[in-house]
Amino acid sequence: MLEVRSLEKRYGAQHAVRDFSHRFADGKITTILGPSGSGKSTALALIAGLKQPDRGTVHLDGRDITAVPPERRDFGMVFQNYSLFPHLSVQKNVEFGLRVRGAAAVERSARARETLALTRIEHLAERRITEISGGEQQRVAMARALAIRPALLLMDEPLSALDAKLREELRAELLRLLGELGITTVYVTHDQTEAMSLGHEMIIVNEGRIEQTGAPIDLYQRPANLFVANFLGDSNVFAAEADNRTGQVRLPFASANGSSPDSALKCWAMIRPEALELVRQEEADFSAIVESSTFLGNRLRLCLRAGDETLIVDTANRTPIALQTPVFVRVKKEEISTWPR
Amino acid sequence: MRMDRIGILALYLITWALLIVVAAPLLVVLAGAFLDPSLLGVSSERWAADTSAFVPGWFGYVFALYGRSMQFSLLLALLSVAVCIVVSVPAAYAIVRTDSRAGRALEEITLLPLSIPGIAMSIGLIQAYTIVRGQWWLILCGHVLYTIPLMMRVVTNALRSFDLEKLEGVAQSLGANRWQRSLFVILPNLRHSIIVGSLLVFAISWGEFNVSFLLNTPLHQTYPAALYATYTANSFAVSSAATTIFLAVIIPVLLALQWIGGREFNRLEQAA
Numbered sequence: 001m002l003e004v005r006s007l008e009k010r011y012g013a014q015h016a017v018r019d020f021s022h023r024f025a026d027g028k029i030t031t032i033l034g035p036s037g038s039g040k041s042t043a044l045a046l047i048a049g050l051k052q053p054d055r056g057t058v059h060l061d062g063r064d065i066t067a068v069p070p071e072r073r074d075f076g077m078v079f080q081n082y083s084l085f086p087h088l089s090v091q092k093n094v095e096f097g098l099r100v101r102g103a104a105a106v107e108r109s110a111r112a113r114e115t116l117a118l119t120r121i122e123h124l125a126e127r128r129i130t131e132i133s134g135g136e137q138q139r140v141a142m143a144r145a146l147a148i149r150p151a152l153l154l155m156d157e158p159l160s161a162l163d164a165k166l167r168e169e170l171r172a173e174l175l176r177l178l179g180e181l182g183i184t185t186v187y188v189t190h191d192q193t194e195a196m197s198l199g200h201e202m203i204i205v206n207e208g209r210i211e212q213t214g215a216p217i218d219l220y221q222r223p224a225n226l227f228v229a230n231f232l233g234d235s236n237v238f239a240a241e242a243d244n245r246t247g248q249v250r251l252p253f254a255s256a257n258g259s260s261p262d263s264a265l266k267c268w269a270m271i272r273p274e275a276l277e278l279v280r281q282e283e284a285d286f287s288a289i290v291e292s293s294t295f296l297g298n299r300l301r302l303c304l305r306a307g308d309e310t311l312i313v314d315t316a317n318r319t320p321i322a323l324q325t326p327v328f329v330r331v332k333k334e335e336i337s338t339w340p341r
Numbered sequence: 342m343r344m345d346r347i348g349i350l351a352l353y354l355i356t357w358a359l360l361i362v363v364a365a366p367l368l369v370v371l372a373g374a375f376l377d378p379s380l381l382g383v384s385s386e387r388w389a390a391d392t393s394a395f396v397p398g399w400f401g402y403v404f405a406l407y408g409r410s411m412q413f414s415l416l417l418a419l420l421s422v423a424v425c426i427v428v429s430v431p432a433a434y435a436i437v438r439t440d441s442r443a444g445r446a447l448e449e450i451t452l453l454p455l456s457i458p459g460i461a462m463s464i465g466l467i468q469a470y471t472i473v474r475g476q477w478w479l480i481l482c483g484h485v486l487y488t489i490p491l492m493m494r495v496v497t498n499a500l501r502s503f504d505l506e507k508l509e510g511v512a513q514s515l516g517a518n519r520w521q522r523s524l525f526v527i528l529p530n531l532r533h534s535i536i537v538g539s540l541l542v543f544a545i546s547w548g549e550f551n552v553s554f555l556l557n558t559p560l561h562q563t564y565p566a567a568l569y570a571t572y573t574a575n576s577f578a579v580s581s582a583a584t585t586i587f588l589a590v591i592i593p594v595l596l597a598l599q600w601i602g603g604r605e606f607n608r609l610e611q612a613a
């Protein structure tokens with residue numbers, strides 16, 4: 001099992017990574033998600049050994065490997081720009097790890113073919129790197145990392161350079177492949193969809209620190225703090241008040257259901273766009289005015305004004321709604337998250 | 342339509358005229374090298390040309406008189422190439438890889454000799470290293486100072502054209518140690534640039550006159566200095582033959598440079 005304890009990396013006065021501790025589940029995919037500059041790639045480089053931490057340790061199966069150079073860690077790596085060796089053919093790229101390990105030519109070639117078959121690009125073996133497409137290059141990078149039968153697979157934004165359709169296709173393929181191999185994978189990305197769909201577990205980082213870890217669905221439904229709530233998925237966040245005794249949230253724009261001000265706690269409240277429903281007047285919690293409506297294919301996204309707040313609402317009913325139309329909204333109360341303000 | 346035709350015709354004419362203007366001196370020189378001895382009138386060289394009959398024209402005479410200079414210049418050029426490779430490749434790697442302020446300063450400093458006139462450089466070398474004046478390798482130092490900036494530029498540009506850190510990181514994760522990374526990843530990708538740089542260095546060293554002339558000694562005369570001597574002391578036929586030999590060495594190098602440089606460009610275009 002891979003474990004990192006209190007990793008810290010500074011560049012000058014700035015912390016790239018701090019207090020980074022986590023146990024990575026064996027045979028599972030852990031995605032590290034964060035905005036650009038959040039230190040997620042640095043964290044990966046620390047795990048790989050390509051950078052040395054200023055503090056903290058990296059452990060593999062209980063053994064401290066912080067001082068072990070990357071070439072003796074047996075971790076496969078895949079980068080965003082693939083970093084294929086431009087002077088070598090596809091097959092020679094895949095053979096590289098075996099070559100520096102002194103494997104015999106016959107064995108090298110057999111293993112390379114086998115791995116290329118696994119990533120479904122056997123037919124490209126003799127091609128030059130410049131002669132294949134981006135998606136194919138990604139598969140070569142994958143095969144090259146897997147050919148050494150690594151103890152761990154580290155991926156740094158491996159699909160970011162591809163267009164949306166190809167990205168989706170390769171994501172599914174990656175899920176199949178990694179599932180088949182059952183290899184422990186750490187996957188860094190800034191793409192939420194990727195992080196949620198690939199990760200058995202997710203780590204959300206911001207400013208070098210872990211904000212929250214857990215299964216994607218838990219993080220989405222129960223964000224630990226405002227940052228996670230804002231960052232992961234779309235959300236409506238606003239200042240609200242919660243009743244001291246009942247815990248019920250008093251929304252600033254739904255003035256009807258009021259509790260006495262002296263028993264109220266100030267808080268931040270977050271509601272997902274899909275937790276708001278358009279209903280008939282008698283079922284509604286509040287009313288609002290449609291400010292914009294955007295057709296998104298499978299749903300309609302409305303931008304509503306209620307009091308001083310602007311709310312986004314997703315609805316499966318895709319009938320266009322005229323601007324400035326008054327609408328009535330119900331809140332799924334159990335899906336409101338709150339934090340003290 | 343008519344105007345176009347006339348325009349194109351005019352372009353052709355101008356191009357050909359320019360070509361003739363540029364090529365004519367070369368043709369005159371080439372012809373001069375085969376000048377019949379009898380046309381020179383009474384001259385000590387006439388006798389010399391008659392005795393070296395197994396080489397056509399005046400080449401035999403030039404070889405006999407300046408053969409040592411040729412050898413010396415060839416040796417200098419080859420050594421300059423060797424020194425430039427041995428020094429520039431590791432230095433360029435260190436500068437690009439560390440990407441520090443000190444590294445960039447060092448890079449600027451290595452470019453400095455290009456901006457210093459040859460005379461100043463030579464006198465500087467003579468004054469700084471009085472004791473070794475007259476040693477052949479002081480000339481080598483001069484040549485290296487002039488050629489190293491070019492080699493450095495070519496190699497640092499090549500190193501910057503790919504993401505060295507990631508490329509090495511991947512190689513490292515695949516198990517390659519420092520030597521394996523240099524040998525199997527970095528050097529193969531620098532091959533073209535090193536060849537281009539070497540041809541440049543060779544061409545410049547072979548034709549370098551300023552430093553060569555001022556640090557010249559009777560024992561160690563470079564070929565460009567010898568050429569100068571033929572222009573001042575020998576007949577037109579002899580200096581033509583000497584110049585032809587000079588060109589015969591440098592023109593293939595320049596053609597190779599053009600050819601490989603073009604291929605390298607195509608390769609980079611493809612990769613991008």
